[in-house]
Amino acid sequence: MTSAAPARVGVIGAGRMGGGIAQTFAQAGSRVTLVDNGEQAARQGLARITDSLQRAADRGLLSEAAETVAARITPAASLSDLPADTVLVVEAVFEDATLKAGILADVEKTVGPQTLLATNTSSLSVTELAAALDRPERFLGMHFFNPVPASALVELVTAPATARDTLERTLDFVHALGKKDVVVKDSPGFASSRLGVALGLEAIRMVEEGVAEPEAIDDAMTLGYKHPMGPLRLTDLVGLDVRLSIAEYLHATLGERFAPPRLLRDKVARGELGRKSGKGFYTWQ
Structure with a gap:
């Protein structure tokens, strides 16, 4: 039918x-x-x-x-x-x-x-x-x-x-x-946000710790794991403020593994929200 x-x-x-x-x-x-x-x-x-x-x-x-x-x-x-x-x-x-x-x-x-x-x-x-x-x-x-x-x-x-x-x-x-x-x-973050935010937060921590540049981290996931978009570019698309809000909720409900990195908080405080503001982890035209 x-x-x-x-x-x-x-x-x-x-x-x-x-x-x-x-x-x-x-x-x-x-x-x-x-x-x-x-x-x-x-x-x-x-x-x-x-x-x-x-x-x-x-x-x-x-x-x-x-x-x-x-x-x-x-x-x-x-x-x-x-x-x-x-x-x-x-x-x-x-x-x-x-x-x-x-x-x-x-x-x-x-x-x-x-x-x-x-x-x-x-x-x-x-x-x-x-x-x-x-x-x-x-x-x-x-x-x-x-x-x-x-x-x-x-x-x-x-x-x-x-x-x-x-x-x-x-x-x-x-x-x-x-x-x-x-x-x-029903569970905090369901399946998609819970997994997606976990990956995104870890990618932000890697930038914060100087492990690699955003482009390199994203290429590792798109070329190595066949993700259609890297976690940092996706964060820019979703909006850093939106991702921070979700991370704060998951942190409160699921614990420390979802604690938002300082870099994410600082970027949101500066108004670097991703594509919608013109700058996040990338610069957008």
């Missing part, structure tokens, strides 16, 4: 990750309501998606015109704009547990009883976020990877209260997007 994308999807947060998630569902045929804090922010998010779609079309990566796909996305300024028949809502705001829990609780009060809820978090406890809900059985983690349209993976994170039917329906949606699933039980 062929998996089908959900007819209607809500995405909360129109930033890089939320925009990528909205674009991916729209490309699969879903009608998407893209909600952000204010109409201008939502429309700016849609504009970025439209540009991304046009670039994909120019490279021959779309089966439809960019305008056709973009027309499936509706920017919205309020959760009340989510249609009653929304099948799935994916929250994709900043990695702040209090903020996410509050938004998810508000979404639950807005949508219908059959709507599935998901959080796009790379490390926060799905179990703790579920505690904010009246019906946690319809909730799980749906961890997309950046850039979402090009990434092959979605990590699904189940909390103790997540119903089997919720997982199975979400698995169908992931397959309809043309992506591969990895299912893990």
Whole structure:
């Protein structure tokens, strides 16, 4: 049986990750309501998606015109704009547990009883976020990877209260997007962030200790271990501030092996955040 994308999807947060998630569902045929804090922010998010779609079309990566796909996305300024028949809502705001829990609780009060809820978090406890809900059985983690349209993976994170039917329906949606699933039980950092951050932090310590230059460390992993991208270049892409935030959370929950190196803290303090600031472990144009 062929998996089908959900007819209607809500995405909360129109930033890089939320925009990528909205674009991916729209490309699969879903009608998407893209909600952000204010109409201008939502429309700016849609504009970025439209540009991304046009670039994909120019490279021959779309089966439809960019305008056709973009027309499936509706920017919205309020959760009340989510249609009653929304099948799935994916929250994709900043990695702040209090903020996410509050938004998810508000979404639950807005949508219908059959709507599935998901959080796009790379490390926060799905179990703790579920505690904010009246019906946690319809909730799980749906961890997309950046850039979402090009990434092959979605990590699904189940909390103790997540119903089997919720997982199975979400698995169908992931397959309809043309992506591969990895299912893990809720644990700090899940599988991907826990392993990825461990490698990234050790690479930063090697730079800090003068073992090798960033390019050499990255080449060791891309050429020697066939990683598609070295851990330091990936840290620049993700954002040093984001990586520091995740490391601090893992340090608090899993212990000293995730203690952030001083070099990482110093770079974030100087505003060297990676590609988005123009400088991290590399200089970006």
